Amino acid sequence: MDSQGRPINVLGSTLDISKSGARLKGIKHWDYPGEIIGVRHGAEKARFRIVWVGAPGTSIDGQIGVQCIESGRYIWGVVPPSTDARPIGLSPMARPFASQNALQGPVATYPDRRRRDQRFTVSGGVNVREIGVGVPQWTMLHDISSGGCYVETTSPLPPLSRVEMTIQVGEIKIECKGSVTVKHPLVGMGVKFSEMSPLNRDRLQHLVASLEQEAEKMAGRF
Secondary structure, three states: OOOOOOOOOOOOEEEEEOOOEEEEEOOOOOOOOOOEEEEEEOOEEEEEEEEEEEOOOOOOOOOEEEEEOOOOOOOOOOOOOOOOOOOOOOOOOEEEOOEEEEOOOEEEEEOOOOOOOOEEEOOOEEEEEEOOOOOOEEEEEEEEOOOEEEEEOOOOOOOOOEEEEEEEEOOEEEEEEEEEEEEEOOOEEEEEEEEOOHHHHHHHHHHHHHHHHHHHHHHOOO
16 A cells, blocks of 8 residues: 555665665655555565655655565575674665554554554454444554554445444454445555544553554654
8 A cells, every 4th residue: 555545566676675674766655654555576475564755856756765574584585694794774765664563463653743643553354344334354454543444345335434343353342333435446445543442442542542553652763
């Protein structure tokens, strides 16, 4: 997904590689870091997080730094460096990724100027049912905030659809109602929370606080 929420498939090339990441060029589809993307090299592929984006009009315009989020994965087809010199290290002209952590899978937190609530990328499952329609669907949770979430599904519902949801992240279970705010065909949909019991609100706040706390701890490592 690019910065406008559109699914994309683009060709880029490597400038540097390390055991855990790479610096890529020829890519101008993200304004800010934080997105999880799939990278393929030959027959090998893995999921990476964008940790910095070259600022427009600078010498690194069109470059991004990525870090693999799959432990032990290495896709580049050459002998890996004996040490990880971190070629994805930040440049003064890069827009940095604030922080990252793991809670039941890859988790990240990053600013989105279009949103009021901080959102966190996190692995989880979601059972979604359109209110008035008795056919639920199981989807994958992409990110969550105190105000809503984004779920990955090939059958997203139209905007303004009212839904009932059960969100499962690790052992945390949250039940609520919401409305679809954005639809991306074959990719997913954004949902804004509208009704939630005090118990489920407490669970959501606990989850978000845990993600934020872990993110702050990870931020101190960079």
